[in-house]
Amino acid sequence: MSLTYDLYQPGQSPLHRADPRVKLLLTVCASAALLTIQNLWLILLALAGVHGLLLGAGIRRERVVWIWRVTLPTVLLIAILWALLNPTPEEPWLVWWFVSLSAYNLAQGLAIGLRIAALAFVVFLWLFTTDQVELVLGLVALGLPYTWGLTLAMALRYLPTMGSAFRTISEAQQARALDLTQGGPVRRAKAYIPITVAMLISSLRTTQHVSYALESRALGALPYRTYLHQLRFRPLDWALTVGILLATGIFFWARLTLGLGTHPLVVWP
Amino acid sequence: MTTQPAIAVQGLVYRYDPELPALEGVDLEIANNAYLGVIGQNGSGKTTLVKHFNGLLKPTEGHVLVFGMDTRQASVGQMAHSVGYVFQNPDHQIFCATTREEIAFGPRNLGLSDDLVQERIQDALDAFALGPYADVPPAVLGYGLRRKVSIAAVYVMRPQILILDEPTAGLDRRSADELMRRVDAMHAEGHTIVLVSHDMQLVATHCREVVVMDEGRILVQGTPEEVFQEHAALARASLAPPPVTALAQRLADLGMPGHTLTIESFCQAYGRIREAHP
Amino acid sequence: MAEPPVIAVRGLRYRYPPSLPGREAELVLRGVDLDVARGEFVALMGPTGVGKTTLCLALNGIVPQSTGGVIGGSVTVLGHNARHTPVPQLARHVGIVYQDPESQLFSATVEAEVAFGPENLGLPRAEIAERVSWALDVVSMEASRERAPTRLSGGQKQRVAIAAALAMLPQILILDEPTAALDPLGRLEVFRVIEQLRNDQDMTIVMVSQDPEHVAAFADRLALLAEGRIVAEGPPAELFYALDQMEAVGVSAPQLAELSVALERCYGVSTRFMLLNEAEAALRAEWEPQP
Numbered sequence: 001m002s003l004t005y006d007l008y009q010p011g012q013s014p015l016h017r018a019d020p021r022v023k024l025l026l027t028v029c030a031s032a033a034l035l036t037i038q039n040l041w042l043i044l045l046a047l048a049g050v051h052g053l054l055l056g057a058g059i060r061r062e063r064v065v066w067i068w069r070v071t072l073p074t075v076l077l078i079a080i081l082w083a084l085l086n087p088t089p090e091e092p093w094l095v096w097w098f099v100s101l102s103a104y105n106l107a108q109g110l111a112i113g114l115r116i117a118a119l120a121f122v123v124f125l126w127l128f129t130t131d132q133v134e135l136v137l138g139l140v141a142l143g144l145p146y147t148w149g150l151t152l153a154m155a156l157r158y159l160p161t162m163g164s165a166f167r168t169i170s171e172a173q174q175a176r177a178l179d180l181t182q183g184g185p186v187r188r189a190k191a192y193i194p195i196t197v198a199m200l201i202s203s204l205r206t207t208q209h210v211s212y213a214l215e216s217r218a219l220g221a222l223p224y225r226t227y228l229h230q231l232r233f234r235p236l237d238w239a240l241t242v243g244i245l246l247a248t249g250i251f252f253w254a255r256l257t258l259g260l261g262t263h264p265l266v267v268w269p
Numbered sequence: 270m271t272t273q274p275a276i277a278v279q280g281l282v283y284r285y286d287p288e289l290p291a292l293e294g295v296d297l298e299i300a301n302n303a304y305l306g307v308i309g310q311n312g313s314g315k316t317t318l319v320k321h322f323n324g325l326l327k328p329t330e331g332h333v334l335v336f337g338m339d340t341r342q343a344s345v346g347q348m349a350h351s352v353g354y355v356f357q358n359p360d361h362q363i364f365c366a367t368t369r370e371e372i373a374f375g376p377r378n379l380g381l382s383d384d385l386v387q388e389r390i391q392d393a394l395d396a397f398a399l400g401p402y403a404d405v406p407p408a409v410l411g412y413g414l415r416r417k418v419s420i421a422a423v424y425v426m427r428p429q430i431l432i433l434d435e436p437t438a439g440l441d442r443r444s445a446d447e448l449m450r451r452v453d454a455m456h457a458e459g460h461t462i463v464l465v466s467h468d469m470q471l472v473a474t475h476c477r478e479v480v481v482m483d484e485g486r487i488l489v490q491g492t493p494e495e496v497f498q499e500h501a502a503l504a505r506a507s508l509a510p511p512p513v514t515a516l517a518q519r520l521a522d523l524g525m526p527g528h529t530l531t532i533e534s535f536c537q538a539y540g541r542i543r544e545a546h547p
Numbered sequence: 548m549a550e551p552p553v554i555a556v557r558g559l560r561y562r563y564p565p566s567l568p569g570r571e572a573e574l575v576l577r578g579v580d581l582d583v584a585r586g587e588f589v590a591l592m593g594p595t596g597v598g599k600t601t602l603c604l605a606l607n608g609i610v611p612q613s614t615g616g617v618i619g620g621s622v623t624v625l626g627h628n629a630r631h632t633p634v635p636q637l638a639r640h641v642g643i644v645y646q647d648p649e650s651q652l653f654s655a656t657v658e659a660e661v662a663f664g665p666e667n668l669g670l671p672r673a674e675i676a677e678r679v680s681w682a683l684d685v686v687s688m689e690a691s692r693e694r695a696p697t698r699l700s701g702g703q704k705q706r707v708a709i710a711a712a713l714a715m716l717p718q719i720l721i722l723d724e725p726t727a728a729l730d731p732l733g734r735l736e737v738f739r740v741i742e743q744l745r746n747d748q749d750m751t752i753v754m755v756s757q758d759p760e761h762v763a764a765f766a767d768r769l770a771l772l773a774e775g776r777i778v779a780e781g782p783p784a785e786l787f788y789a790l791d792q793m794e795a796v797g798v799s800a801p802q803l804a805e806l807s808v809a810l811e812r813c814y815g816v817s818t819r820f821m822l823l824n825e826a827e828a829a830l831r832a833e834w835e836p837q838p
């Protein structure tokens with residue numbers, strides 16, 4: 001079974017209990033850092049780190065596999081195209097027409113492809129360990145209007161539901177004797193046309209009904225609103241914040257003055 | 270020689286989440302041409318159980334055999350030739366651009382002749398009074414109408430085993446009666462019917478056999494006459510006998526049989542008692 | 548002087564916008580008149596597709612404010628014109644449980660779902676917490692507080708939807724077939740809670756239902772909707788014995804009311820009954836030898 005319904009996976013790990021703002025800071029800093037490097041070893045190190053964090057937070061293995069399944073095609077595509085099509089500053093191993101391949105290019109392609117996976121992992125680390133209520137509270141605490149936070153949370157809540165709607169409809173078709181195990185790809189593709197139409201109609205209706213439900217539970221009736229839960233910024237959160245900022249500062253200092261991570265294969269050029 | 274049951278469930282365990290089993294060991298045989306009612310409180314596992322009958326769910330442990338074939342070995346699409354399933358939520362089932370197409374989808378997949386398909390579609394539209402909505406997208410219809418469309422779309426396939434998950438929720442009396450008249454007729458023609466419902470009156474009136482589900486297990490099984498006298502089990506499963514039965518049971522000291530299920534049988538019993546003690 | 552009705556519907560006519568371009572929708576409501584007094588429990592019955600849901604939506608302003616379409620007549624709720632008062636404003640006093648349990652639950656946990664309304668009402672934290680616990684307790688869903696609504700059974704979803712509306716403690720509560728997916732005990736519990744809310748808070752209830760047994764036992768008044776109008780209204784005890792009329796409209800009467808009519812026809816039992824206790828008393832009286 002693929003990832004169904006909700007992204008958040010309940011748990012009691014330190015990452016689960018950390019303040020959502022701290023996790024957001026981690027996500028932003030880590031993404032920024034990732035975007036500035038193209039060194040294969042550093043990217044691999046980052047991937048290993050984020051895997052450690054995910055598994056340490058008790059996130060189930062299927063979910064990790066799921067992220068790989070989703071990102072792998074893009075990673076490979078980018079890696080291959082980059083490696084083959086970019087001119088190389090080094091002596092290439094192989095030149096054929098406008099295509100050339102070198103260790104430098106291959107590493108750079110892999111690094112840039114895997115960087116996408118690493119970014120996805122960083123974002124999912126945040127989403128898997130932060131429940132919807134905390135997410136909204138965190139964004140509101142950072143000064144975002146409540147409705148924006150709610151909109152984001154709802155989008156995150158309904159995106160996976162769209163995936164399950166797809167499965168639901170596909171099940172419904174099969175329950176009425178549509179046999180997808182037989183027949184060629186054309187038949188299969190054709191079977192997906194009504195699914196797409198149905199998903200469109202059903203998601204329109206869901207959107208409409210949800211907006212009725214929101215309004216009729218007095219969303220926006222008052223200029224302010226209160227919250228059942230409150231965020232508490234605990235000493236550990238302060239420690240994490242300082243740690244994240246410090247690490248980011250050191251990283252960027254090394255990146256800008258020492259050129260850390262600019263070369264695909266050499267960590268310190 | 271024993272005849273093969275339509276559905277055989279052996280040691281069925283199912284878990285949506287590893288920690289939370291929805292079915293915890295169900296054994297059940299549904300004979301060919303049975304008319305089985307499945308009742309039980311919210312969350313007791315009725316939907317989970319019947320979704321195994323057409324292979325929508327595959328057992329975590331145990332086996333489900335439909336006409337002797339293990340559901341793990343067949344795709345839902347193949348199973349659907351003999352098993353029709355009306356979903357509890359009509360919206361999980363509706364996907365076509367018009368009501369007519371929605372109803373036509375199943376029969377076309379069965380490979381029936383065009384004439385027969387047309388005839389069946391017309392019959393289904395009539396049976397559920399859906400004629401006026403034939404060319405409207407079913408998704409924009411009201412709740413009760415969407416439910417009717419979802420039932421008609423399965424009914425039209427005349428499956429050998431018909432599973433209905435709360436078909437009358439949200440239907441008015443007239444539509445519910447018409448639906449049950451059709452279902453009874455299918456049963457009379459030899460089809461096997463499985464009806465999940467919270468409407469005890471409906472189950473008492475139509476089903477020949479009842480299972481009570483409780484926390485993922487079968488609590489009691491028997492004829493409606495037997496089951497609706499099992500007060501402890503019913504209370505445990507948040508159920509109650511239909512009103513006429515409850516009344517008859519309260520009047521037991523006057524000689525009213527506790528297995529009275531319908532108004533007709535109540536009146537007959539009442540007449541008999543009156544004659545006996547003028 | 549008597550208090551004016553909290554809900555006053557006058558000559559309400561309504562047509563949905565066309566579902567396909569160029570295809571005029573039919574008039575759904577064709578002149579509905581309905582008054583509901585404070586603290587009253589009015590049950591609304593009618594055949595499938597007759598416009599019960601549409602009428603409910605007109606009471607909280609979704610029709611026509613969010614649905615569009617063409618409307619005529621007036622809907623006054625607690626003195627507000629429901630055609631123009633913004634829905635969230637009305638929602639502070641008018642709660643609603645929609646018919647479809649699935650698409651009205653949008654939160655990640657059951658607790659968040661139930662807290663959503665009270666939070667919008669700007670209540671203090673302690674009170675929100677109290678209401679959430681109370682409402683979940685009322686529908687026996689305390690144990691599922693942390694679960695995702697998407698992963699509940701059909702009836703469990705409906706229970707959460709009811710709790711979400713109850714937690715707002717509205718003056719008027721509109722329920723569109725709230726018990727259709729509930730087990731028999733769950734149904735009884737919902738009706739009991741409603742009874743209690745009326746006694747304790749003077750809450751006004753409008754409920755669409757296909758459950759005549761409980762309507763007979765709990766509602767003050769029954770209104771039958773057919774062909775876009777209220778064709779009959781009165782105490783359930785008066786309407787439910789008119790089996791011909793119920794049949795003509797296409798809705799069911801309580802099984803015991805039908806029994807009572809049948810016993811009269813066959814054996815001349817003249818006492819009418821439709822509740823279990825009434826029936827038992829009536830038949831026992833019939834039995835006791837006349838002095």
Ligand SMILES: Nc1ncnc2c1ncn2[C@@H]1O[C@H](COP(=O)(O)OP(=O)(O)OP(=O)(O)O)[C@@H](O)[C@H]1O
Pocket residue numbers: 285286290291309310311312313314315316317318357697698699700701702703728730
């Ligand atoms: N998709 C799902 N994911 C996780 N748990 C589920 C899911 N669907 C149902 N459950 C759980 O499995 C159990 C059995 O659910 P099921 O839907 O079979 O109950 P049911 O008897 O059909 O109830 P109802 O009368 O309310 O329809 C319940 O505890 C329910 O919360």
Ligand SMILES: Nc1ncnc2c1ncn2[C@@H]1O[C@H](COP(=O)(O)OP(=O)(O)OP(=O)(O)O)[C@@H](O)[C@H]1O
Pocket residue numbers: 409410411412413414439441563564565566572575593594595596597598599600601602614646
């Ligand atoms: N959004 C909509 N757009 C167009 N037509 C609609 C819409 N919603 C409902 N209708 C139509 O309006 C009529 C009345 O619908 P409504 O849902 O109010 O009936 P109902 O009495 O609640 O029925 P049910 O028993 O199915 O709940 C139906 O014919 C329905 O198809």
Ligand SMILES: [Mg+2]
Pocket residue numbers: 315316317357434700701702
């Ligand atoms: Mg169910």
Ligand SMILES: [Mg+2]
Pocket residue numbers: 411412413599600601646723
């Ligand atoms: Mg309705």
